[in-house]
Amino acid sequence: MSLITIFKIVGHSMEPTFFQGEKALVSNIPYLFLKPKINDIVVFYDTKTEKYFLKRIKKIKKEKFFLEGDNTKDSKRFESVSKKNITGKVLLKIAR
């Protein structure tokens, strides 16, 4: 993982914050010093599918981060991840 990674978004679950095809600048630097907090938009790595996912932190409970998309029509499913799976925090959006 680079210090800063540009992620291209595929899917609709983060609309209207991120639309498909837009890019996000993601870095793990903030989490070297600070803990992830509620409402942070993060990219996490899922070891089962070996894919990166973009989601927002909705709840934090016992060091577990519960993530959800902003598009509630498309993203109703919660998943908890631990901090080690969080690749980084979204710093800014790069529009198409």
Add this chain to the structure above:
Amino acid sequence: MNFFSSITKFLFSVKVAYAHCDIPCGIYDPHQAQLAAHTIIRMINLINDLEIGENPSVEERKNFIHQISRYTKVKEEHAEIVKREIRILWGDYFKEEHLKQYPELNDLVFKTMKLASKARQDINIDEALSLLNTVQKIAEIFFKTKNLEPVRVPAPYPTFGEIVLHK
């Protein structure tokens, strides 16, 4: 690779992040694909049952075309649902070990995709029944991978076929 490109790659790289609803939540089910396959059969039966007289009036022709259009639209939509649902199982649920355990899975998925495309193009009941059959076989494999015993029960639909559930 020179020093500059190595540094650039270390600092910046472009990857794909999925913003899908399919966070691996473990919620997969072959039911929707079966339902859609039954719907295709039903639409083909309805199309084949449509009748029109020898010299239809403008009103009768309009009604006939209208009904055909409605059935065809639903048939096409459900063929796409079959493809989408099977693709989700294929892409997100089934793993390499499942393929080793059920080597016929590859071929079944391929056939299902092709038959679903044919279901869109044609009004062929035999192809639609074959589509349901391949979807059911995939459903049976799905339940087996979950250590559940699949069982075929009569479907409570006007298609009078079967649907795969588990015990």
